[in-house]
Amino acid sequence: MDNFEKHIRNNAAEFDEHKADRTKMWAKISTELEKEEPKVIPLWKSPMIRVAASFLLLLGIASFIGLSIFGGDEQTQYASKELMDIDMHYKNLVSYQVKLVQNNPNLTDDDKAEFLSFMDELDAEYEILRIEMRNNLDNGRVLEAIVANYKKRIELIENLLKQINDSKSQDEDYGYTL
Secondary structure, three states, X not given: OHHHHHHHHHOHHHHOOOOOOHHHHHHHHHHHHHHOOOOOOOHHHOHHHHHHHHHHHHHHHHHHHHHHHHOOOHHHHOOOHHHHHHHHHHHHHHHHHHHHHHOOOOOOHHHHHHHHHHHHHHHHHHHHHHHHHHOOXXXXXXXXXXXXXXXXXXXXXXXXXXXXXXXXXXXXXXXXXX
C-alpha cells in the first residue's frame, strides 16, 4: 500500500482534471426519485388485515350472542353482589326453618303439604323477581321486592312454628285437674 499511496500523491494533479458537476448529479437523482412511486399500501387495503378484522368482528358478535342467549355460569346470573349476599343469607335461614317444619312431629302431612305449597308459590315469585333483576329493571325496587319475598317466607314459617308451640304449651297446661 505504501507504493500505491506514493503514486497517488505524485500524480494528484492528473486526478484533479475532471470535477463532478453537482447540479447535474442531483438533477439526475431527483428525476429518478420522482419516477419511483412510494410503495405504501394503506393498512385497510391489506388483505391480511381485512381477514383478521373480519375474524375479530365475527368472534365478537358470536361472543355477545352466546353470552346473551346462554347466560354463563351461576355467578354471572346475579345482577349484583348485593343480591348474591342477600340471597345467600336468606336462603340459609329459610331452608333451616323449612327443615324445622318438615321434621316437626306435631304437624300432620296435610299441614306440611299446605305449608310447602305456600313456600312453592313464594319460590315461583322469587324466580320471577330474579329474572327481572337480571334484566336490570329498576334494580332498587326489584331488590326490595326480593327481600320482602324472603321476609314473607320467614314470617310464614315463624307463624306456623309459633302456632305449633302455642298449641303444645296449651296441651301441657291442661294436664291433670284436681
